[in-house]
Amino acid sequence: MTNSETKATLSFSDGSPSLEMPIYKGSIGPDVIDIRKLYGSTGMFTYDPGFMSTAACNSSITYIDGDKGELLYRGYPIEQLAVNGGDFLETCYLLLNGELPNAEQKKEFVTTVTHHTMVHEQMQFFFRGFRRDAHPMSVLVGTVGALASFYHDSLDINDPHHREVSAIRLIAKMPTLVAMAYKYSIGQPFVYPRNDLSYSANFMHMMFSTPCEPYKTNEVLVRALDRILILHADHEQNASTSTVRLAGSSGANPFACIAAGIACLWGPAHGGANEAALSMLEEIGSVDNIPEFIAQVKDKNSGVKLMGFGHRVYKNYDPRAKLMRETCYEVLQELGLQDDPLFKLAMALEKIALEDEYFVSRKLYPNVDFYSGIVQRALGIPTALFTGIFALARTVGWIAQWKEMISDPEQKIGRPRQLFVGSAKRDVPAIDKR
Numbered sequence: 001m002t003n004s005e006t007k008a009t010l011s012f013s014d015g016s017p018s019l020e021m022p023i024y025k026g027s028i029g030p031d032v033i034d035i036r037k038l039y040g041s042t043g044m045f046t047y048d049p050g051f052m053s054t055a056a057c058n059s060s061i062t063y064i065d066g067d068k069g070e071l072l073y074r075g076y077p078i079e080q081l082a083v084n085g086g087d088f089l090e091t092c093y094l095l096l097n098g099e100l101p102n103a104e105q106k107k108e109f110v111t112t113v114t115h116h117t118m119v120h121e122q123m124q125f126f127f128r129g130f131r132r133d134a135h136p137m138s139v140l141v142g143t144v145g146a147l148a149s150f151y152h153d154s155l156d157i158n159d160p161h162h163r164e165v166s167a168i169r170l171i172a173k174m175p176t177l178v179a180m181a182y183k184y185s186i187g188q189p190f191v192y193p194r195n196d197l198s199y200s201a202n203f204m205h206m207m208f209s210t211p212c213e214p215y216k217t218n219e220v221l222v223r224a225l226d227r228i229l230i231l232h233a234d235h236e237q238n239a240s241t242s243t244v245r246l247a248g249s250s251g252a253n254p255f256a257c258i259a260a261g262i263a264c265l266w267g268p269a270h271g272g273a274n275e276a277a278l279s280m281l282e283e284i285g286s287v288d289n290i291p292e293f294i295a296q297v298k299d300k301n302s303g304v305k306l307m308g309f310g311h312r313v314y315k316n317y318d319p320r321a322k323l324m325r326e327t328c329y330e331v332l333q334e335l336g337l338q339d340d341p342l343f344k345l346a347m348a349l350e351k352i353a354l355e356d357e358y359f360v361s362r363k364l365y366p367n368v369d370f371y372s373g374i375v376q377r378a379l380g381i382p383t384a385l386f387t388g389i390f391a392l393a394r395t396v397g398w399i400a401q402w403k404e405m406i407s408d409p410e411q412k413i414g415r416p417r418q419l420f421v422g423s424a425k426r427d428v429p430a431i432d433k434r
């Protein structure tokens with residue numbers, strides 16, 4: 001970042017001395033006002049619930065232009081990466097290292113990740129403690145956090161080699177753990193990873209093969225899953241990424257930080273929206289019921305939201321939603337489900353919402369979650385596992401952001417302040433005086 005010639009001056013109507021603050025310019029996007037001297041100079045904090053106007057860090061990884069509907073990973077548009085930028089592991093390499101790999105670098109990276117896909121054999125015993133119908137996100141929070149107990153050789157966050165090994169282990173083992181959570185939920189045996197398969201083909205194999213017969217992956221479906229992973233890989237300082245950064249700022253080990261990110265992603269306002277969007281479509285049931293549902297959404301007292309719509313940053317179409325809709329159509333075509341009623345219902349709902357003043361005036365457009373549930377259901381992924389797939393994909397983004405934070409000389413333990421509106425100091429009365 002560079003200092004801007006312009007400075008920000010804060011002046012007070014009560015004649016208190018004004019305060020000059022530096023403005024920094026990024027390479028693209030909004031400038032920032034450095035308010036770090038504010039409290040020391042004025043005794044006041046800023047107030048910004050939800051951090052609507054607050055930059056918590058500087059980052060070089062992902063950039064979103066909400067008005068243009070643009071998403072860049074290390075400067076590359078998501079449309080190019082998802083369509084002709086190679087596979088998910090190339091995107092992982094890009095997010096972790098800042099540049100796309102050449103053929104030799106990719107081969108080495110794929111080999112390294114492939115040879116870390118197995119989990120310690122004792123990990124299976126953690127699963128047995130869960131009910132079979134446990135939500136997969138509860139299983140992932142538990143098992144990913146538990147990884148820390150197996151890898152004492154890569155917990156020193158100040159050792160770059162430890163950080164590198166932990167990053168690879170997390171990217172490599174997430175598909176194995178997500179597939180194990182699924183197999184456990186349906187009472188089928190765990191399937192070991194296979195080193196002869198690509199990252200996404202291996203995941204489909206661990207999810208859907210059984211020891212009883214050979215399983216052949218469908219390349220169209222594997223490519224669709226790979227694209228879903230690319231679309232979900234990173235997204236600036238969203239709630240779960242901010243959770244990972246805050247957890248990491250205390251020096252917690254990377255496995256614990258990623259477990260914290262999984263917990264945050266679980267919420268229906270965030271990563272849980274794909275599961276909620278599909279449930280919403282199933283609840284609406286048919287195109288005829290759309291007007292009544294839309295009326296409910298407009299009724300503030302109903303508490304009903306159009307799941308898969310709206311975004312804190314995108315005030316235009318989420319570019320991932322467009323790509324997800326294309327992927328959805330390709331998969332349904334491949335499976336002969338082009339007349340899938342839920343897909344038709346989703347497109348009808350999208351069309352109606354995009355022409356409705358209530359949504360247009362609030363700049364509510366489909367986000368990445370609106371179509372991802374339909375395509376994942378078509379791939380045979382159970383609804384409860386949708387957010388687990390999101391967590392699988394976002395692990396590389398979380399760990400890339402965590403690594404960036406750890407090596408940022410400006411980083412400090414995160415510790416926001418507050419506007420206190422509770423009781424001033426008072427004495428404790430004896431119980432017979434209360």
Ligand code: SDX
Nearest residue numbers: 235238269270271273305306307308309310311312362367
């Ligand atoms: C993800 O941050 C990220 O980058 C997240 C993510 C990522 O990749 O990490 O992109 C992934 O989380 C995508 C978002 C998935 N969530 C959903 O689809 C759930 C439904 N969406 C909403 O909950 C909401 O849109 C949020 C949480 C996504 C954004 O909320 P904001 O930015 O805080 O906006 P807001 O709640 O202030 O809404 C502004 C207005 C309000 O109405 P008014 O008070 O002005 O009358 O729009 C309304 C809201 O009530 N509104 C909606 C709505 N979303 C906002 N009304 C109906 N349906 C919705 N979905």
